[in-house]
Amino acid sequence: MSVSNSQSSRRFTRQSNHRGRKVAASLFVLQSLSQFAPIGHAQEASAGNIKRGGVIRYGHFQEPACLFGGWVQQWYLQRQYSDNLVARSENGKIEPWLAESWTISDDKKVYTFEIKPNVKFTDGTPLDAQAIADNINGWLSNDPDLRNPTAAPYLSDSFEAARAIAPLRLQVTLKVPFQPLLNVFAQSSQGILSPSALKRGLAVNCENPVGSGPFIVDKWRHGREVTFRRNPDYNSAPATAKHQGPAYVDGISWKFLPDQTVRYGSLITGETDAIYDIPAIAWKDANSRFPVLRHLTGGTPLRLALYTARSPFDDVLVRKAFAYSTDRKAAVDTSFLGSLPFEGNGALSQSSPEYLRELGQSYAYDIRKANQLLDQAGWTERDPNGVRVKNGNPLIVRISYSNAFLKPDGEQALQVIQQQARAAGFDVRLQPTNPADFFAGKNLGPDDYEVVLLYWVAPGAEIFRISWKPDQDGESNRFNPSRYQDLTLWDVIQKAEQDFNSVERTVLYQQAERKIVDDAPVIGLTVLDVTLATKPNLKDVWLDRGSVGEPVFYDAHFDDKK
Numbered sequence: 001m002s003v004s005n006s007q008s009s010r011r012f013t014r015q016s017n018h019r020g021r022k023v024a025a026s027l028f029v030l031q032s033l034s035q036f037a038p039i040g041h042a043q044e045a046s047a048g049n050i051k052r053g054g055v056i057r058y059g060h061f062q063e064p065a066c067l068f069g070g071w072v073q074q075w076y077l078q079r080q081y082s083d084n085l086v087a088r089s090e091n092g093k094i095e096p097w098l099a100e101s102w103t104i105s106d107d108k109k110v111y112t113f114e115i116k117p118n119v120k121f122t123d124g125t126p127l128d129a130q131a132i133a134d135n136i137n138g139w140l141s142n143d144p145d146l147r148n149p150t151a152a153p154y155l156s157d158s159f160e161a162a163r164a165i166a167p168l169r170l171q172v173t174l175k176v177p178f179q180p181l182l183n184v185f186a187q188s189s190q191g192i193l194s195p196s197a198l199k200r201g202l203a204v205n206c207e208n209p210v211g212s213g214p215f216i217v218d219k220w221r222h223g224r225e226v227t228f229r230r231n232p233d234y235n236s237a238p239a240t241a242k243h244q245g246p247a248y249v250d251g252i253s254w255k256f257l258p259d260q261t262v263r264y265g266s267l268i269t270g271e272t273d274a275i276y277d278i279p280a281i282a283w284k285d286a287n288s289r290f291p292v293l294r295h296l297t298g299g300t301p302l303r304l305a306l307y308t309a310r311s312p313f314d315d316v317l318v319r320k321a322f323a324y325s326t327d328r329k330a331a332v333d334t335s336f337l338g339s340l341p342f343e344g345n346g347a348l349s350q351s352s353p354e355y356l357r358e359l360g361q362s363y364a365y366d367i368r369k370a371n372q373l374l375d376q377a378g379w380t381e382r383d384p385n386g387v388r389v390k391n392g393n394p395l396i397v398r399i400s401y402s403n404a405f406l407k408p409d410g411e412q413a414l415q416v417i418q419q420q421a422r423a424a425g426f427d428v429r430l431q432p433t434n435p436a437d438f439f440a441g442k443n444l445g446p447d448d449y450e451v452v453l454l455y456w457v458a459p460g461a462e463i464f465r466i467s468w469k470p471d472q473d474g475e476s477n478r479f480n481p482s483r484y485q486d487l488t489l490w491d492v493i494q495k496a497e498q499d500f501n502s503v504e505r506t507v508l509y510q511q512a513e514r515k516i517v518d519d520a521p522v523i524g525l526t527v528l529d530v531t532l533a534t535k536p537n538l539k540d541v542w543l544d545r546g547s548v549g550e551p552v553f554y555d556a557h558f559d560d561k562k
Contacts (some may be wrong), residue, residue, distance in 0.1 A: 010121040047144060054558045056252045056538065059263045059275040062404065062435070063256040066206035067217060067226065068193070070149030071404070072457055072548050073438075075188040076276075079550040080228055080252065081122075082191030082211030084171075085113065085132060087238035088459060090410040090545045092353060093180045095239040098132065098192060098212075108177035108500055117469055120235045121194035121212045123129075127236070129164035134195040136162035136172065141278075145202045150189040153466050153479060154180070158497075180462035183211035186546045212236055212442040214247040214554040228252040231240070241555055242540055248557035260408050273558075274534040274541060274562055276551065280409045283339035286533045293532040293541065295549030296351040299458035302405070304451050306525045312379075312395055315451060319520040322375035322397065323363035325424035330365070331416035332526045335468040339483070340529065346522035347513045352460040359517050364525065370424040379425065388425030397421070400431045401453035402438035413525065414453070444481070452481045455528050458545045461509035462495045470518070473505065484521030559560050 009489050024367065062222045068082075069255040072294045083437040086453060087097045090356065091535030099113040119127040120364045140159050146334040174181070197210035208217055214237070215228035228249040257263040260279035266272040267290065286292055305314040311492045312320050329342040343350060375381075379388040379395055399414060406414075411432070418428040431443045443449055456466055456479065470485045489512055496508035516522065530549035534541055540555040 007514060008161065013143065021393075032066070035282055048556050050248055051559060052248050052557065054249050054554060056249050056274065056553055057255065057272045058252055058253050059257040059266050059272040061256075061258060061260075061277050063223065063258075065436070065439070067220065068189070068191070068205070068209050070189060073404075075548050076550045077226060077254065078191045078209070078211070079188040079544055079552060080554075081209065081217055082188070082193060082216045082252075083119075083213050083236050084188065084191055084238070084546070085185040087240045088183065088186040089240050089544045090101070092545075094186065094461065097238040098127065098234070100237060100446040108179075108498075111172045111174075111181065112165075113170040113172070115170055116236055116526040117168055117485075119400075120233065121197070121210055122216045122231055122233075123194050123197055123210045124208075125194045125196040126329055127192065127212050128167050129170040130167075132170050132192055133162040133164050133197050134198075137192070146198060148189065150187065151184060153176075153469075154184045155463070171217075177500070178464075179497055179500050183462060183547075188544065188546055188548060188550055200210075213253060218251070223256065225256060226254040228254065237554065240541075240545075241552075243555055247554050249553065252553055260328045264533070265308070267535065270535070271540045274532055274551070276382050276530075276532060277407065278531045278533050279340075280335070280337040280339040283337065284310075290533040291470050291536060293530075293534070293543050293551075295530045295543040295545070296300075296349065297455075297457045297528045297549050298349050298352040298453050298460050298547050299463040299528060300522075300528075301342075301346065301349050302410070302453065302455045302525050304399070304525055305454055305482040306521055307450050307483055308454075308521050308522065309446070311393070312390075312397070313482075315377050316519060317373045317377040318379070318395075319523075320363065321370045321377070321424060321524045322421065322426060323520055324366045324373065325370035325426060326420040327365035327416045328363075328413075328417065328523070328525055331420070333411040334416060335412035336407075336526070339410075340409075340526050343524040343527045345513075345517060346520075346524035347516035348461055349457075350527060352458075352463075354506050354513065355462040356510055356513055359513065359526075362517050364522070365420075367423055374425060379439045382425055383428075384420065385426060394427055395425055396427045396429065397450045398429045398431050398443075398448070399451040400433060400438075400443040400449040401452065402435050403435045403437035404438055410526070446483075451524070454481060457528065457547045462497065462512065463554040464509070464512055464516075467522075468512075481523040484519070486515070486519070491517050 025381050050298045057098050062072055062073045068074050068078045084097050085099050086097045088256055089095050098255055100116050102111055102113040104111055112173045121127055125347045139148035139151040141147055159174050160173040185559045191211055194210040207220055214231055214234045216231050217229040218229045220226045230247050234246045262281055263275050266280045267275045306315055306319050332342040344362040348355050379390045379456050380388040383389055391459045414430055421428045456463055466479045470478055470490050496505050499505040532551055537558055539557055539561050542552050543549040545554050
């Protein structure tokens with residue numbers, strides 16, 4: 001074992017030195033870029049204290065396959081051109097948006113919303129109660145052109161119908177109470193789209209969706225950018241916004257810049273006005289040079305989901321042994337250079353209201369304990385390479401992942417985990433998959449992996465419904481890659497969802513949270529954050545608190561005062 005540890009240490013040292021050279025080279029590139037002067041902006045005449053005009057040049061990381069849908073990268077785009085029924089403030093309070101007010105029946109099954117008058121979609125279709133009802137009913141339908149991959153998993157068990165009971169009065173009826181309903185309605189993926197436009201079909205709407213928001217999708221140049229232009233008639237901003245009426249800027253050039261050095265460098269040279277996902281090597285520089293925004297998303301952290309339906313992770317002892325066998329905190333600290341904290345609570349994000357902080361250091365590195373657990377589980381033999389064997393089968397762990405869910409710096413963390421786990425006898429094999437193939441299911445079949453790296457964002461513990469709903473009536477929960485099925489856990493989750501007493505609901509969710517961490521079907525890795533750096537003269541950009549932390553450019557404006 002000492003030989004194996006020594007070899008692992010040498011490999012880790014060589015890898016760390018290689019990373020050090022890469023970091024130094026990248027920093028040199030970024031420093032070299034700083035000598036160039038920024039590009040100016042065309043401005044209109046001042047109106048009051050706000051200068052109007054200009055186009056925001058925004059550098060983003062990933063390009064989705066559609067401009068709306070269930071993936072967070074689509075939510076970012078949808079937040080610019082669509083409105084939601086309600087909004088969620090920074091402190092978690094639900095605020096008016098398209099719904100000016102609402103009431104909830106005594107049995108918690110009927111919600112009645114009063115809809116804001118005189119709102120239209122940008123294709124001229126009235127945005128009234130019927131249009132919203134058409135959207136909500138479509139989300140829960142079997143029509144692939146209308147079904148919402150985010151709303152359906154939340155609402156399919158509780159939703160009964162949405163209908164207009166007056167031109168500006170919407171009624172949503174549930175079969176059973178569902179307390180997180182308003183949180184679901186506040187998420188950008190539940191933005192309301194034009195029913196007239198939706199009839200064009202999914203292919204057309206992916207390219208040119210129509211909402212009622214502050215910006216209009218102008219053109220999608222695949223592989224390059226999406227351009228938005230200002231909606232001059234916008235009159236439906238949420239209560240969480242800083243102003244009402246049309247946006248201040250003329251539009252947005254939403255550029256796709258996947259290389260993090262190029263993306264951050266574009267901000268230094270003035271080619272962009274704001275960039276997404278500050279790279280770890282530039283974190284300190286960005287905070288000293290630019291205004292920086294950061295939001296830790298709710299729901300789940302970035303975590304390792306262990307396949308519990310077959311060997312080796314059908315044994316809780318082996319799951320815990322894998323967690324103890326790696327210094328995940330050191331892996332995260334090394335990879336992200338201290339810019340992103342480790343998260344040991346694999347059940348729930350630390351920005352979720354129900355988060356238990358004492359679980360944040362769960363399964364701290366303990367190679368002795370990992371070896372004891374594997375011995376106890378019967379993995380007592382080793383092959384000539386030091387890999388544990390049981391009944392003739394080696395202890396192979398394949399980790400499937402995609403950069404759709406992992407920042408560029410994060411792959412280093414998986415490589416460290418791969419090396420460290422070998423000391424306990426795990427043969428860890430990494431399976432990187434490009435986003436298109438990953439979403440198509442490559443390396444995600446029941447026999448394709450032992451671990452998959454994923455997250456799911458939400459305001460809080462309502463995410464448990466998505467992750468831990470058991471398979472029912474022959475239907476598999478595709479959002480549960482660990483295949484962990486526990487009916488007692490599911491019972492607690494359902495009780496929490498139907499409890500409108502905040503204290504009692506939190507107690508129930510935390511009971512579920514403890515059980516998830518204790519049974520280890522998922523293992524925490526790191527928090528999931530959204531970061532933005534902006535030029536100093538771009539004011540009032542903010543991050544939405546619906547759950548994802550989408551950049552909001554509606555209130556943004558340029559100010560070139562020295």
